[in-house]
Amino acid sequence: MPSPQRFTGKVAFVTGAASGIGRAAALAFAREGAEVAIADRDEAALEQVRAEMAGTGAAVLPIRCDVSRPAAVEAAVAGTVARFGRLDCAFNNAGVENRAAPVHAIELDEWDRILDINLRGTFVCMKHEIAQMLRQGGGVVVNTSSGAGVRGVAGGASYAASKHAMIGLTKSAALDYAKANIRVNAILPGNIATPMMDRFTGGDIQKAIDREPVGRLGKPEEIAEAVLWMSSDLGAFVTGAAIAVDGGWSL
Template sequence: MSNVTYDFSGQVALVSGAAAGLGLATAKAFAASGAKVALVDIDEGALQAAVKGLREEGREVLGICCDVSDDRQVKEMVEKTVKTFGRLDAAYNNAGIVPRATDFTEILQSDYDRLMAVNLKGVWSAMKYELLQMESQGSGTIVNCSSLAGLVGGYGRPGYHAAKHGVVGLTRSVGMEYAARGIRVNAVCPGTMVTPQVMRMSESNDLDLELVEKSVPIKRMGRAEEIADAVLWLCSSGSTYVIGQALAVDGGYTTQ
């Protein structure tokens, strides 16, 4: 677990894809740092379990079931957060899906469209409504979840790489546009982390974890808490001059 501490007392954070993995670790970190947190996920059962666990720890949290590919649901997600907690200070747009590795010519249009709807349009939609609220307040921070796949190419998942490159492009452009309005927008680009999703990929032989570890300079996979640390730093007063950046948290993979 992280030894880094931040103070988000009196602030409100929203985290999508918060029922497990990177999102849950980040929601926990925000809550432990004093923030009121809206946890958002499409998996209602897992979401309610996560909310219950945090409430048992005395955290002030809200669970919102939402499909981020649906613009109406995303609008309601932000409205419910503000209605419940009064404002929105920080958002981590983390919800995403990872397709099974396949040859480029075998990708189905329906799968490609769904991938883009969640991983790219979902970020666009979330930012739109988060920015409207933050601009009315005069301040706020947004961190989008891209990936090392948003910084380099790769085999087997070209649509995923395209979507994550798109997230970086959105982040840089919107970061420039809103910097003078008191709102900071950045992205975090995780490497291969130890998460339930990655473990499922390994179990289905869609990912070779031994090969992953050998390919990373630090020679290990990352922990979800290491992404949470990066997100909280990007949302904190310690990064007030950081605008439109795509921060690689990947054990050195993209430095090679």
């Protein structure tokens, strides 16, 4: 069993931290000893997560941040370093689902919205996170892709495109920084019990359950545990990986 304090002395930065997988990961990092910066554009929900994390005894820095705005991302990473002095683990989890439509019916504004947040936002986060990790001599980045990053999704071309591209970005960055003591990996969640899944299914969760070979939705905490493993010394020989945690959905 891993030590409950495997991140003592470490600093974690989590985007999309106000709900779902991001919230679960932020809480998990805090429980295991990390100082945690939590970033999200939903300030009220972010404050609720901060209050939940108070019980862990961890130092927590809430930051209102829209990852589609590069200046906000740069300020968020800089603010994290100013508060905690370094950045050891970055979990780039912020993302949105698309409005379902076949390719010919996707509006350009909708395409740009999905790519700006899911892909460009992740790139900008990585740009500033990795620059800090280079200055301090190492770190770990984990990006949230999706099972939709390795398979097609009817009505979801923009989302699938963003998540496929994120895997290429992750693998390329892993090679760029392999000799600099910086590991970069991607987590590929399946159908997880989150507010995003509620929106995507229109509240008909059984649709998502029916797609899962194991016959249930995943829990945000199950994804968080995989993220922490990749971020810890237990995953020290893992870089450039795209690891599916999806109950077999992407097979």
